[in-house]
Amino acid sequence: MATSNTDQFADDYVRIFDTTLRDGEQSPGCTMNVEEKVAIARQLDRLNVDIIEAGFAASSPGDFESVRRVAEAVTNPTVLSLSRTRDEDVDAALKAIDGARKPGIHIFIATSDIHLKYKLNMTREDVLDAATWAVTRAKKHLDYIEFSCEDASRSDWDYMAKICNEVIRAGARIINLPDTTGHAIPEEFGRMFAYMREHVEGADKVIWSAHCHNDLGLGVANSLAAIRNGARQVECTINGIGERAGNTAMEEVVMALKTRKDLMAVRCGIETRQIYPASRLLAQIIGQPVPPNKPIVGDNAFAHEAGIHQDGVLKNKLTYEIMKPEDIGIPSNKLVLGKHSGRHAFINRLTELGVDPASFDVQKAFAAFKDLCDKKKIVYDDDILALVNEETRRADDQFELVDLVVTSSSRATPRAEVTMRVAGEERNADATGDGMVDACYKAIYKIAGLTPVLERYSVKAITGGTDALGEVSCLMRADGMTVAGQGAHSDIVMASALALVNALNRLKTRGERTGRRPVEGP
């Protein structure tokens, strides 16, 4: 059930601000296309997050379009665009969020002396003026303004208090104090919130927000320390993705609040049963598998291996389990459908897994599911999620794999013939290689006119058995950009080709955003 606006301003309510689509997406290998971002945004809506930071509208036409589409796609959350303290940024942000039911803007500027001197080349007075100017400018158009003091944890507290005074006077409603470099430790980070709340005029009229990075592995601990010192908003990402070591993981902070209510008398509005589907959806989309020991959502998070633990859990789960897997939405039975399952059952199962049937071509995905049933006796949840993600991935692609013929034997050099559609036009190439995947990649490079560096390549059987759907993830680097690609198919050479084509499409998208041109094409 959606949280009402009144709830969001209650003293004991912690607002969950999701930045998977902005801070998360900007980390290496996490690029998403517009359709993928919309799919994630819809899932964030089902999770009932309070705020979605959809992107940084001024950074590129692609980012602008993503913010605009997300703003229109979701119903309950407030949708924000990030903005520097510049005219063109504020304009782009306001325009991109115009279609949102609840629009907002997130203005930031660095406040630490290190950033002022080496990055901005500005004085403290300049920064104060720029911050006040930008908030005043945005306030003429909308009420919902968040202001961030970038690198707050390394800023002078009294100077920061002065800036906060001014931006609150200019109309900021939320003040965010980020630990941009992941440098803080919980006690000092908590003290910073207490200090600011005590020394800023009008501190009680705004919501204080924490935004933490995980460089020392303290993102969640620092966020909780901020809450204990009055913060009522936490900025986080699904699976903790983000710059360098990542951001505060949403699932961890939310479950810590729920599980340790005895220590923290606060609540949040997250629909926790949507956590696991959100985690899997993101992992599939960006091709970064969740580590097995990842708290809350990792495969081992609820697995008890030691005999003594198993014995305890069998007698009473409370012995070793502090949370219930079903509260996080972990399916108790991952065995789902088979050859005889109909379209209705297929759609139902996807809805249970948190996938909105409106977000992909059901007809095509169902046909692919039937194909898979012919090849595989048992089809699991993760198999059908992979199929649907293949569909979403392809929605606005420039490169499409049409046909692949690979020949190999123990006596002959492997050879691949590839046909691809590049912006609607069919192109062919063939190549030989050290193995079937190598031959296939060389043929695809010829068509795309590019030789990227393959930094990582991995194959995983999504589910068990020799007939399992294989999932290939690759990390490619070209022209200073790193992107991930994924492909799922019951044939791993085919899955490898799909992964590479997916990476090329992402390189293309990223190239367009940044003005670089690493791949040929339209």
Ligand code: KIV
């Ligand atoms: O880490 C950071 O400081 C940020 C700001 C832009 C909020 O991401």
Ligand code: ZN
């Ligand atoms: Zn950040």
